[in-house]
Amino acid sequence: MTGKSPHPRRTAERRRPGDPDREELVKRMIRVDQAGEYGAKRIYAGQLAVLGRGSGADAVRKMAEQEERHLAAFDQLIVERRVRPTALQPLWYVTGFALGAATALLGERAAMACTVAVEEVIDEHYARQATALGDDEAALRERIEEFRAHEIEHKETALAHGAEAAPAYPLLSGAIKAASRLAIWLATRI
Ligand SMILES: [Fe+2]
Numbered sequence: 350m351t352g353k354s355p356h357p358r359r360t361a362e363r364r365r366p367g368d369p370d371r372e373e374l375v376k377r378m379i380r381v382d383q384a385g386e387y388g389a390k391r392i393y394a395g396q397l398a399v400l401g402r403g404s405g406a407d408a409v410r411k412m413a414e415q416e417e418r419h420l421a422a423f424d425q426l427i428v429e430r431r432v433r434p435t436a437l438q439p440l441w442y443v444t445g446f447a448l449g450a451a452t453a454l455l456g457e458r459a460a461m462a463c464t465v466a467v468e469e470v471i472d473e474h475y476a477r478q479a480t481a482l483g484d485d486e487a488a489l490r491e492r493i494e495e496f497r498a499h500e501i502e503h504k505e506t507a508l509a510h511g512a513e514a515a516p517a518y519p520l521l522s523g524a525i526k527a528a529s530r531l532a533i534w535l536a537t538r539i
């Protein structure tokens with residue numbers, strides 16, 4: 350849906366009465382994405398605090414390095430676009446780390462199940478954003494698509510490390526997805 354259309358698409362061209370305007374929409378996107386990448390960094394920090402060594406920990410460390418680069422890009426956009434950052438940063442600091450540590454304490458496969466659940470939600474989230482951004486925001490849209498490809502890779506890495514064999518996988522996955530969707534809702538607005 351982000352491919353070439355016969356005429357250039359404009360960001361928020363399909364907005365309805367009551368929807369945020371173009372500028373506010375883009376600011377909200379940057380706010381929630383910066384918060385999300387920060388949360389991802391904290392989740393992996395929590396996991397690494399528990400996991401120690403091994404092939405799982407190495408995979409987590411590689412994913413965490415990529416999240417650092419995503420976060421740096423959104424930190425820069427926050428400044429360039431004069432976006433008010435999320436007021437809930439202290440909450441993401443604590444809950445991100447706690448989620449990572451708690452799942453890793455359940456075992457490496459549960460930590461991987463956490464990554465799969467979070468990345469599935471982020472994949473949908475970035476896809477929705479890329480669709481909403483027009484050709485007037487092509488650079489931002491391309492960046493989001495690039496990061497989305499990384500998040501899909503993270504999900505695949507976690508699946509390859511046995512995520513689906515985690516104890517109570519459907520329950521764990523459902524709870525983390527619900528929490529991630531709530532976090533997105535909150536960080537878009539607050
Ligand atoms: Fe990321």
Ligand SMILES: [Fe+2]
Binds near residue numbers: 389416499
């Ligand atoms: Fe990721």
